[in-house]
Amino acid sequence: MTTHLIKGVSVLGGTPTDLVIRDGVIASGPAEGVEEVIEAEGLIALPGLVDLHTHLREPGREDAETVETGTQAAAIGGFTAVHAMANTEPVADTAGVVEQVWRLGREAGYCDVYPIGAVTVGLAGEKIAELGAMADSAARVRVFSDDGHCVSDPLLMRRALEYVKAFDGVIAQHSQEPRLTEGAQMNEGELSGRLGLAGWPAVAEEAIIARDCLLAAHVGSRLHVCHVSTAGSVELIRQAKEKGWNVTAEVTPHHLLLTDELAATYDPLYKVNPPLRSASDVEALRAGLADGTIDIVATDHAPHPHEDKDCEWAAAAFGMLGLETALSVVQQTMVDTGLLDWAGVAERMSYAPARIGRLADHGRPLEDGAPANIVLYDPKATRVVDGSETASLSRNTPYAGRELPGRVVATFLRGKATVLDGKLQ
Ligand SMILES: NC(=O)N[C@@H](CC(=O)O)C(=O)O
Numbered sequence: 001m002t003t004h005l006i007k008g009v010s011v012l013g014g015t016p017t018d019l020v021i022r023d024g025v026i027a028s029g030p031a032e033g034v035e036e037v038i039e040a041e042g043l044i045a046l047p048g049l050v051d052l053h054t055h056l057r058e059p060g061r062e063d064a065e066t067v068e069t070g071t072q073a074a075a076i077g078g079f080t081a082v083h084a085m086a087n088t089e090p091v092a093d094t095a096g097v098v099e100q101v102w103r104l105g106r107e108a109g110y111c112d113v114y115p116i117g118a119v120t121v122g123l124a125g126e127k128i129a130e131l132g133a134m135a136d137s138a139a140r141v142r143v144f145s146d147d148g149h150c151v152s153d154p155l156l157m158r159r160a161l162e163y164v165k166a167f168d169g170v171i172a173q174h175s176q177e178p179r180l181t182e183g184a185q186m187n188e189g190e191l192s193g194r195l196g197l198a199g200w201p202a203v204a205e206e207a208i209i210a211r212d213c214l215l216a217a218h219v220g221s222r223l224h225v226c227h228v229s230t231a232g233s234v235e236l237i238r239q240a241k242e243k244g245w246n247v248t249a250e251v252t253p254h255h256l257l258l259t260d261e262l263a264a265t266y267d268p269l270y271k272v273n274p275p276l277r278s279a280s281d282v283e284a285l286r287a288g289l290a291d292g293t294i295d296i297v298a299t300d301h302a303p304h305p306h307e308d309k310d311c312e313w314a315a316a317a318f319g320m321l322g323l324e325t326a327l328s329v330v331q332q333t334m335v336d337t338g339l340l341d342w343a344g345v346a347e348r349m350s351y352a353p354a355r356i357g358r359l360a361d362h363g364r365p366l367e368d369g370a371p372a373n374i375v376l377y378d379p380k381a382t383r384v385v386d387g388s389e390t391a392s393l394s395r396n397t398p399y400a401g402r403e404l405p406g407r408v409v410a411t412f413l414r415g416k417a418t419v420l421d422g423k424l425q
């Protein structure tokens, strides 16, 4: 394996220093046997990013994404680990399917893939899946989710929370009260009325979060709240944390940047679940991420082929790409606004998601002896996003034509460069 010397890099935005990568780990001592030197003046080094919420679509929807193409997009975005959501075909609700996804990630070699197991068989919300068998499998599943669907039955949710305690698992909930969101198309508000699109009210998210926090506290288990999108949700999670309950939460880059006004275009690129909300929700999400109420940023990278997106709003699929643009959107919304420094970004995009997912080899400080999972980032660069230029098989980025700050220059996975000079290796 190539020994790299990264010269003059600013670790977490600190004073410039040199980093040596040897035999897959960050090495101390003199830079002997260096084969490749990377001049990194002006670049920031962050621990490899960890995504707790990625849709890789394999098995079953290889027309939208595969483990290989999705992890290529992840590497380009600076990620060294992604958690793959269970809403595949077949659903990842058995040890066999999660082992298959885990192995495909290993074989592709761009980014470690940690499968998420379904909470209920077939995501049908009726019967608990074989959570223990998935935890004990080679994939060592610790995160379980019916994402795309809400575990809306309170008794099933209680049982799932109890079940995962045995192996220190966590239930990641897609918080959406189904009866309150039948046919819902966009954020419920004055604008949904004007556009004639059925509303998805904030209370449908908040009612489930409140219930789940109470359930998690009652059984003494771990709850993770997926894609928080409203100011009221932030407030509920803040209260749960004040009580010392074991609740964590994520926000997506798109909910930090975009608002429901974009629905007025009727362009399904902006159709996502939960929907884009109001400017005051965006402000509350940014504040909640800054003060630690919301623990992490997770992409909810949701690829869809053009036939599922190039249609009228009501018929289009929910979801947008996110892996390749996440760090830039976080820079724009959180760093350039003064809400977070780079150490804060490392906490929310690497350390904390690795802790929640119980990953040992990711989300570690860039210290001697740590696995060399590193991203080199140029915060001074800018780019206009080209919607057709993506490693993903799908093209549904909401940022096409937008100028975003920053550029991932290199990504290292256990010392191997997956990206160099912005290009996939
Ligand atoms: N976020 C989305 O709009 N879509 C996701 C499902 C989900 O995350 O709920 C998908 O699988 O396409």
Ligand SMILES: [Zn+2]
Residues within 6 Å of the ligand: 147, 148, 149, 174, 226, 227, 273, 274
């Ligand atoms: Zn979801």
Ligand SMILES: [Zn+2]
Residues within 6 Å of the ligand: 053, 055, 085, 147, 148, 300, 302
């Ligand atoms: Zn999702």
